[in-house]
Amino acid sequence: xxxxxVIDGLRSGGAExxxxxxxxxxxxxxxxxxxxxTAGVRGERxxxxxxxxxxxxxxxxxxEDRKARSFRNLADLxxxxxxxxxxxxxxxxxxxxALSAATRFVAPFGRTAYVRRLADxxxxxxxxxxxxxxxxxxxxxxxACSPAVAEAYATFMRGRxxxxxxxxxxxxxxxxxxxxxxERNAARRALGIPDGAFVxxxxxxxxxxxxxxxxxxxxxxxxxxxxxxxxxxxxPDGPDSFLLCVGDGPLKSELEKLAASxxxxxx
Numbered sequence: 404x405x406x407x408x409v410i411d412g413l414r415s416g417g418a419e420x421x422x423x424x425x426x427x428x429x430x431x432x433x434x435x436x437x438x439x440x441t442a443g444v445r446g447e448r449x450x451x452x453x454x455x456x457x458x459x460x461x462x463x464x465x466x467e468d469r470k471a472r473s474f475r476n477l478a479d480l481x482x483x484x485x486x487x488x489x490x491x492x493x494x495x496x497x498x499x500x501a502l503s504a505a506t507r508f509v510a511p512f513g514r515t516a517y518v519r520r521l522a523d524x525x526x527x528x529x530x531x532x533x534x535x536x537x538x539x540x541x542x543x544x545x546x547a548c549s550p551a552v553a554e555a556y557a558t559f560m561r562g563r564x565x566x567x568x569x570x571x572x573x574x575x576x577x578x579x580x581x582x583x584x585x586e587r588n589a590a591r592r593a594l595g596i597p598d599g600a601f602v603x604x605x606x607x608x609x610x611x612x613x614x615x616x617x618x619x620x621x622x623x624x625x626x627x628x629x630x631x632x633x634x635x636x637x638x639p640d641g642p643d644s645f646l647l648c649v650g651d652g653p654l655k656s657e658l659e660k661l662a663a664s665x666x667x668x669x670x
Contacts, residue, residue, distance in 0.1 A: 405435045407489040409480065409499040411471055412442035413449035413463075415608065418522055421573060422495050423452045427459040428574075439483060440465035441476050441498055471498040481510035494519040494542070497530060504541035518544040519566075522573075524555040532559075542566040548573050600643045605630055609652030627658050635665035645670045 408426050413419050430436045436459075444453050444466050456463050464483060465476070484492065484506055492515055494503035500519050507517050519542050527535045536559075539545065545566045547553035553570040582590070588598045596602060611624040627648060638644035646667070648658070662668045 404491070405437075405487065405489040406491045406493065407437050407439060407483070407487070408493050408495065409439045409441070409503050410495040411498050412440045412445060413452040414445040415448040417607070418495055419449070419452060421522075422520075423455055425574075426456060426461055430459045430461055436461050437483070437487065437489070438463040439480050441471040441473075441502055443468035471502075476502055477505055477509065480506045484510050484515065489515055491515070492517045493546075497528075497535075500538055500542075504538050507541050516543045518542055518546055520546040520548065521552050521556060522548045524552050526556055526559040536560060536563070540565050544569055546571050594647065596645050596647075597643060600645050601638075601641075602645045602647055603634060604647045604649060606649045608650050609648070609654045609658055612654070625652075627654070628661055631658060631662050631667065632665065635662075635667045638670075639666070642670075 406426075406429060408422055410419065410422050413423070426436045426438060438456060438461060440463065442465075444450055445468060453463060453466065465479065469475070480502060492503055492506075494500040494517070503517055503519070507515075519538075539560060543566060545556060545564070545568050547556055547568060547570045549572055550570045553568050557564065557568055591598055591600070591602075605627070607625045607627075609625065609627055611626050613626045613629040630648075631646065634644075634646040646662075659668065
């Protein structure tokens with residue numbers, strides 16, 4: 404089987420990391436995998452993901468930095484589909500969906516199944532709802548990363564979707580060996596967390612605030628402030644309860660100040 408993954412680019416982001424892991428896992432199972440990037444590779448994280456794909460023996464096209472809407476993308480992707488003839492073209496993120504739909508129109512190939520993957524319940528976001536609905540007709544299957552996303556898409560399409568909706572939860576790499584109690588406690592001590600404490604862990608970039616701040620922020624994604632406020636309310640004075648936020652981003656210092664103002668800065 405041949406699978407072509409089309410994605411905006413390789414950079415810091417959950418979708419990019421997930422799709423890169425998926426490509427490497429499929430390759431390990433004997434599937435022929437190639438990647439096409441619409442906007443190249445950016446930043447240290449992007450180059451780390453590129454190295455991961457190369458280590459897995461995966462060919463990556465479109466690594467140079469460019470605009471996702473470049474006409475060159477359509478020409479290059481159409482040529483790749485015609486010559487390589489993949490069994491599956493999977494589009495990830497909106498610009499990759501639009502490009503894949505256009506490619507199917509200009510370079511039809513009967514055997515190829517076009518699918519797309521959705522990772523958010525906000526289906527249209529800031530895009531034209533009518534355009535997002537029109538794209539549905541170009542895909543055989545719309546893969547939702549959770550039942551909630553599948554339900555949101557079905558509601559958005561008002562039952563008029565041509566693509567089949569399939570909910571396939573995100574997978575992840577499992578550790579070959581589960582850390583033992585000594586290793587676990589050593590990791591906690593390194594973070595200043597007692598051995599027996601109750602710990603909530605959140606992994607994600609520190610971008611976006613909740614509802615009351617959406618008008619001020621470019622994106623409400625992640626919204627760590629909602630989590631911090633909920634933690635402070637749920638565990639107002641519990642010395643054995645900790646919230647561990649793993650990640651970085653432009654709002655880190657502001658979120659640290661928020662935690663301190665709620666009396667949860669030390670936890």
